[in-house]
Amino acid sequence: MEQCLTDVKININRIREDSKSNIELIASKKKQIIEEVSRLKSQIIQHLDKLQEDLMTELGEVENKCCVHIASNISSVDDQDKGILQCNTEIENLKKYASDIQTFLGMKDLQQKITKHEKFIQSLIETKKLERVELEFINNATIQKFLSDDMRFGSITAKSCPSAGIELVRKKYRQAQISITDKNQSVHKVKLLFRQRLNTSCGNTRGGCATANGEFLFINYQMFTEKLVVVSAEGKIKYEIPLSKPYSSYDITCLDDKTVAVSTGKSDDKTDYNITTIVDTVLPECSYITTYADNIFYTNPKDNEVSCSSYSGELVWKFKNERTLKTPLGITVDDKGNVFVVGKSSKNILVISNDGKQYTQIQTSQYGLSAPNNKRICMTEDLLKLLMKTVRGGDFKPEKHVSVNRPAFLAYAKTSSKVGNVIKFDDVETNIGKHYSPSTGVFTVPQNGLYSFGCMIISSGKHHVSYHWMKNDAFLSNGFAPASSHAASQSQNIVLSLKKEIKCILN
Numbered sequence: 001m002e003q004c005l006t007d008v009k010i011n012i013n014r015i016r017e018d019s020k021s022n023i024e025l026i027a028s029k030k031k032q033i034i035e036e037v038s039r040l041k042s043q044i045i046q047h048l049d050k051l052q053e054d055l056m057t058e059l060g061e062v063e064n065k066c067c068v069h070i071a072s073n074i075s076s077v078d079d080q081d082k083g084i085l086q087c088n089t090e091i092e093n094l095k096k097y098a099s100d101i102q103t104f105l106g107m108k109d110l111q112q113k114i115t116k117h118e119k120f121i122q123s124l125i126e127t128k129k130l131e132r133v134e135l136e137f138i139n140n141a142t143i144q145k146f147l148s149d150d151m152r153f154g155s156i157t158a159k160s161c162p163s164a165g166i167e168l169v170r171k172k173y174r175q176a177q178i179s180i181t182d183k184n185q186s187v188h189k190v191k192l193l194f195r196q197r198l199n200t201s202c203g204n205t206r207g208g209c210a211t212a213n214g215e216f217l218f219i220n221y222q223m224f225t226e227k228l229v230v231v232s233a234e235g236k237i238k239y240e241i242p243l244s245k246p247y248s249s250y251d252i253t254c255l256d257d258k259t260v261a262v263s264t265g266k267s268d269d270k271t272d273y274n275i276t277t278i279v280d281t282v283l284p285e286c287s288y289i290t291t292y293a294d295n296i297f298y299t300n301p302k303d304n305e306v307s308c309s310s311y312s313g314e315l316v317w318k319f320k321n322e323r324t325l326k327t328p329l330g331i332t333v334d335d336k337g338n339v340f341v342v343g344k345s346s347k348n349i350l351v352i353s354n355d356g357k358q359y360t361q362i363q364t365s366q367y368g369l370s371a372p373n374n375k376r377i378c379m380t381e382d383l384l385k386l387l388m389k390t391v392r393g394g395d396f397k398p399e400k401h402v403s404v405n406r407p408a409f410l411a412y413a414k415t416s417s418k419v420g421n422v423i424k425f426d427d428v429e430t431n432i433g434k435h436y437s438p439s440t441g442v443f444t445v446p447q448n449g450l451y452s453f454g455c456m457i458i459s460s461g462k463h464h465v466s467y468h469w470m471k472n473d474a475f476l477s478n479g480f481a482p483a484s485s486h487a488a489s490q491s492q493n494i495v496l497s498l499k500k501e502i503k504c505i506l507n
């Protein structure tokens with residue numbers, strides 16, 4: 001009965017939080033609509049200004065063309081008028097001073113000139129050069145329709161949809177669900193489908209889990225910058241919680257809306273976050289945990305084991321098969337109770353049934369998800385990058401952008417570098433295309449394109465480390481790992497648009 005009351009309380013809180021979130025979403029959407037309408041209005045005004053400007057330019061051009069034509073007619077008429085005046089002067093002179101024969105001949109010549117003037121006037125009429133020109137403006141019918149009362153910016157509607165943020169809790173339902181999935185459930189039918197890639201602000205992601213409302217939690221397991229990062233379902237960082245003590249949190253899982261369980265990695269401190277300490281679960285370094293229904297699942301990379309126990313510490317089942325699973329790290333459970341485990345040394349993802357009796361493995365080396373031998377790497381990042389869901393039918397599909405033909409290299413430095421020298425990562429694990437030279441520490445760009453470089457630099461003892469990214473002889477960026485009584489490290493990533501034959505180094 002107490003559990004039922006607890007479930008009801010949890011459900012009420014979830015409904016309340018979801019309703020508040022819905023109000024915030026509506027307010028946010030209203031703001032977006034206002035901004036969108038304002039932006040559309042601004043675009044309309046700008047477009048109308050442009051249309052007006054174009055029309056005024058056209059008006060000036062038409063006016064100029066008409067005026068030039070009319071001015072040409074006026075100039076021609078003026079020339080004819082001068083000729084007529086000259087004819088009148090000649091007639092007056094013939095009357096006063098010419099003899100009869102001179103008058104006869106002169107009048108004949110004047111008659112030809114007058115005939116020429118008459119033909120000019122007639123040609124103006126026939127060619128319609130004497131017609132008046134009027135300017136006329138015709139409205140665009142589309143703009144007239146735009147100004148009508150029927151035209152609207154758009155419409156506002158409110159639609160209902162199921163809430164993704166409410167998952168009601170009932171213990172009896174959970175138990176019934178477990179009892180059903182125990183039967184006729186084969187992990188050999190499990191198929192995987194890529195869902196989403198998440199980017200976090202973590203330099204050394206070790207643990208991660210998803211909350212009931214679709215958010216994601218990540219642990220940044222890095223000295224001096226250790227923190228818990230909360231990422232929204234849309235992939236945006238919502239907030240970060242700094243963790244004061246180094247290595248105090250390694251892996252993480254949700255117990256309810258406000259409580260998480262963590263493993264502590266290298267730290268000797270054990271913190272109780274208001275939950276009962278689980279007995280008989282002392283684990284080695286790099287162990288991962290997750291929960292499903294009333295059970296807790298955890299890995300033991302030292303003994304190559306995966307265990308399932310109740311919250312009271314009672315062992316439900318234990319899985320161990322060193323031929324199939326070696327150095328198990330990241331672990332998660334799907335909605336059918338199937339357990340997904342990343343094997344670091346075995347370079348695979350193992351799917352274990354919810355009773356621990358069946359298993360199948362998914363080879364991931366062809367998708368670029370395996371870890372190199374004897375290198376310390378966080379294999380849970382591969383699992384988190386997949387964020388898989390189980391489906392019936394279909395095949396596992398790798399990301400389309402993964403290509404073995406693209407230039408890539410992975411290398412480590414066996415020895416420390418001297419000040420001012422190029423850092424030579426002489427222990428090469430991968431060198432696709434052979435564009436990185438371990439003897440010189442230089443990567444030569446094979447073709448124009450966008451390149452991503454990343455590094456992790458470690459300082460030890462009382463000496464700090466500073467380093468620089470270089471493109472040919474040009475300085476790009478720098479990094480710094482502080483001196484510390486313990487080892488300190490800094491990870492850095494840089495994305496560059498590079499042209500062929502450019503040299504890139506780290507010194």
